Amino acid sequence: MKITKDLYQGSLALLTDFYQLTMAYAYWKSGKAEQEAVFNLFFRKHPFQSGFTIAAGLEYVVDFCNNFYFKDDDLSYLGQMKNADGSPVFESTFLAYLKSLNFTCDIDAVEEGTVVFPHTPLISVKGPLIQCQLLETALLNIINFQTLIATKSARVVLAAKGDSVLEFGLRRAQGIDGALAASRASYIGGCAATSNVMAGKLFGIPVSGTHAHSWIMSFDSELEAFKAYADAFPEKCVFLVDTYDTVAGIKNAIEVGKILREKGKEMLGVRIDSGDLAYFSNIAREMLDEAGFQDAQVVASNDLDEHIITSLKIQEASVSVWGVGTKLVTAYDQPALGAVYKLAAIKNQNGVWEPKVKVSQQSIKTNIPGKHQVSRFLKNGRAVADMIFLKEYMEGKTSTTIIDPIDPTKRKRINFEDFEEINLLKPIFRKGTQVYDCLKIDAIKQNAQDNLMYFDKTHKRLTNPHVYPVGLEESLYQLRTALVFKMKNYDK
Amino acid sequence: MKITKDLYQGSLALLTDFYQLTMAYAYWKSGKAEQEAVFNLFFRKHPFQSGFTIAAGLEYVVDFCNNFYFKDDDLSYLGQMKNADGSPVFESTFLAYLKSLNFTCDIDAVEEGTVVFPHTPLISVKGPLIQCQLLETALLNIINFQTLIATKSARVVLAAKGDSVLEFGLRRAQGIDGALAASRASYIGGCAATSNVMAGKLFGIPVSGTHAHSWIMSFDSELEAFKAYADAFPEKCVFLVDTYDTVAGIKNAIEVGKILREKGKEMLGVRIDSGDLAYFSNIAREMLDEAGFQDAQVVASNDLDEHIITSLKIQEASVSVWGVGTKLVTAYDQPALGAVYKLAAIKNQNGVWEPKVKVSQQSIKTNIPGKHQVSRFLKNGRAVADMIFLKEYMEGKTSTTIIDPIDPTKRKRINFEDFEEINLLKPIFRKGTQVYDCLKIDAIKQNAQDNLMYFDKTHKRLTNPHVYPVGLEESLYQLRTALVFKMKNYDK
Incomplete structure (x- = not known):
């Protein structure tokens, strides 16, 4: 570099x-x-x-x-x-x-x-x-x-106690290099990957991401949107389930997960980006387990930092991957x-x-x-x-x-x-x-x-x-x- | 640009x-x-x-x-x-x-x-x-x-009530463009100039700055340092007076101001970067006025934002130019x-x-x-x-x-x-x-x-x-x- x-x-x-x-x-x-x-x-x-x-x-x-x-x-x-x-x-x-x-x-x-x-x-x-x-x-x-x-990244990763932490901060970072250098430093501190493609290219760090609410909204229904995504990326399905109604979204994800399984592919998980993460992550975990998707991960995002992750851990939230953005890349509290x-x-x-x-x-x-x-x-x-x-x-x-x-x-x-x-x-x-x-x-x-x-x-x-x-x-x-x-x- | x-x-x-x-x-x-x-x-x-x-x-x-x-x-x-x-x-x-x-x-x-x-x-x-x-x-x-x-800049400039505000944030900004874009936006919000030379060149905005503590420390005495600076920049003398002892520093600035005046030049002012700005700015103002330097400005810096400037104004601090850095370019409180x-x-x-x-x-x-x-x-x-x-x-x-x-x-x-x-x-x-x-x-x-x-x-x-x-x-x-x-x- x-x-x-x-x-x-x-x-x-x-x-x-x-x-x-x-x-x-x-x-x-x-x-x-x-x-x-x-x-x-x-x-x-x-x-x-x-x-x-x-x-x-x-x-x-x-x-x-x-x-x-x-x-x-x-x-x-x-x-x-x-x-x-x-x-x-x-x-x-x-x-x-x-x-x-x-x-x-x-x-x-x-x-x-x-x-x-x-x-x-x-x-x-x-x-x-x-x-x-x-x-x-x-x-x-x-x-x-x-x-x-x-340092911020290392603290967030310590709070996650072995779960993966993904850095998602580009859109709220302080300028172009404010984002790029933050992605690099977040990876050094222990994050598993960044959403920032240019940081991936420049620094050789893993990039990750699936889809946004706009993907869902561009279709007539959420189910149709999940199906179309699964057709394009059968290997990489983490469905964002909170565009309209989180519980209905988890049901739709499970339905498409079953279709994927018939084709020999496995849904990787679901992502929740709003609402009460302790409450909905546990509902998601139960619904996924009951439907036979014990390996599917629950990804959480929405203004997370080391203190909120610690609180969610204490509340026994069923989150296994943490998407951390604004509060990491801007070091929000300092x-x-x-x-x-x-x-x-x-x-x-x-x-x-x-x-x-x-x-x-x-x-x-x-x-x-x-x-x-x-x-x-x-x-x-x-x-x-x-x-x-x-x-x-x-x-x-x-x-x-x-x-x-x-x-x-x-x-x-x-x-x-x-x-x-x-x-x-x-x-x-x-x-x-x-x-x-x-x-x-x-x-x-x-x-x-x-x-x-x-x-x-x-x-x-x-x-x-x-x-x-x-x-x-x-x-x-x-x-x-x-x-x-x-x-x-x-x-x- | x-x-x-x-x-x-x-x-x-x-x-x-x-x-x-x-x-x-x-x-x-x-x-x-x-x-x-x-x-x-x-x-x-x-x-x-x-x-x-x-x-x-x-x-x-x-x-x-x-x-x-x-x-x-x-x-x-x-x-x-x-x-x-x-x-x-x-x-x-x-x-x-x-x-x-x-x-x-x-x-x-x-x-x-x-x-x-x-x-x-x-x-x-x-x-x-x-x-x-x-x-x-x-x-x-x-x-x-x-x-x-x-927005932050406009707020700081409103607090300064007509005084000049200079943006000094490069060293604490969030990365390279975190500094450059901040200098541009600070100028839009009403700052008079930036310390960031590259921002000056790229965006065509005024740059400003005089000297740091290291200039003073590189000489055997503060007086010698002020004299050498006045020799190099007779037009641009704002002396930083708090390297060792602020009151002694103001005395030395006045002494060199008098030498400049004999050569037909005017000292622009003094800068205070530590200690109690309300207290020392008023001492500086009194000493400068008494010595016949009514037009010399008192520049203050050190972790300023709109709230501290407002407080200093309420205390009738004698500051006429505000150097604002970290808290402006990182939008520290949010x-x-x-x-x-x-x-x-x-x-x-x-x-x-x-x-x-x-x-x-x-x-x-x-x-x-x-x-x-x-x-x-x-x-x-x-x-x-x-x-x-x-x-x-x-x-x-x-x-x-x-x-x-x-x-x-x-x-x-x-x-x-x-x-x-x-x-x-x-x-x-x-x-x-x-x-x-x-x-x-x-x-x-x-x-x-x-x-x-x-x-x-x-x-x-x-x-x-x-x-x-x-x-x-x-x-x-x-x-x-x-x-x-x-x-x-x-x-x-």
């Missing part, structure tokens, strides 16, 4: 906030364009009050970076921008510089499908300040949305993940790396300085804690303490020899060259499932989950505290 | 639910593919508990229809789909039929920027059943999202509009048009049959009611009664000679040929402003708005009731 080639017309370099270009110009004017910097992309809170988040979107990012260049018409567009006094906003020599710009950054990232937590970098970019800045907005757009939806991309270190004029913090009025907005690695510690196949650290501070250490970045009284002692240790950040680009083979979509989906297995079920509870410990390695914690005190001019 | 040409790689025909293709195949198998039908696209409830909705997305729809064809690789993709028994899902003669398919529909639609209400068609499609069906999902995807965001696309009439084998209704368990899901027109009645430049009707029932009538589609006890008598009457649905395509010149983006924005002026301010109130009357013309109401009774086998 190459979104820039298969879907879009080449480079998406202009998919950025204008202030990235004004800063780029000002960096260039100040002679700072090539100064080396490190930026980390991370979020501060799980979405949906979840206990976990599933990283997604890296393949889009890789493709974006591999095709990062300014097209001639991009530069013409920038060239015609004028200040209030009629002078051009950007000097032509700057536009020539942009034209010659090659992507040369190092990028580390967690693999797609990895379970991640607040404060840990999903992506770390090291390179010339101007490039780091020009990548920011697109990386955030891609990672924020796909990570949000992969439609944005607030990941940010913050300057964490810069190389000064003497070639020395300086860690950087932003000290906000709001403590949670204070970032973690430096170029991080993240370790996940496992014991007997179970994750016990994640540690954010700076490699240069770890030499010779056999144990350390990790400290919660928000509440420093929450700490955990780690003896390294007690645990299996996994480094989450992998090299993706080195000096602008891709050094990582993106996982295939089914491997990403598997990675998400495998990753979730590391975590106790209390972390995966859909409401009020048990908080998984993630901390700053103590020397990184001390560095951050010292920098904050320095910025605030406190005596220590 | 041609999204299919300037952004995407040609036809988006596969941007559809798989069931549209299985139904298309089954229509074709049943000999019904070319049977004429009418489908209406409408929504059932305003988003955000709003009293109005702004229609948007038609230009995308026009472009989608003008480029509606199946590419060879689309057909190869469909051709390789297999049933469980290994047989192909679609016969090759059907794929050849799809290849030869030309768009030949009639389409009527309300113009972009029009104020619209529940139950009235935003788009009406008349044409061969198979084409009507294959357009459904993309039309819903486009219209649902852009209408949602144009991230999907539930517009649907329903079969409303079909031409039977004798060439007679039959109106159609779907009778659901949920009364609100019962559609309005037939090929509609919608009239808006104005008196002294003020809209008093909208009427949904069938042209064929209106001949010779000089007055009628309109009846609420949900509550039939709500009625309004209309004498046509008392009002100016505007038909909202315009011809867009006839037999597949475009007969409408899409409005330019600035004309759409103006149309939205002009349309809003027709409505009393109580309909535009952001909470608990006064409900504007929209009704079915009485003969259409009677037709619908008779059809529902017939479908439910009630004696009349």
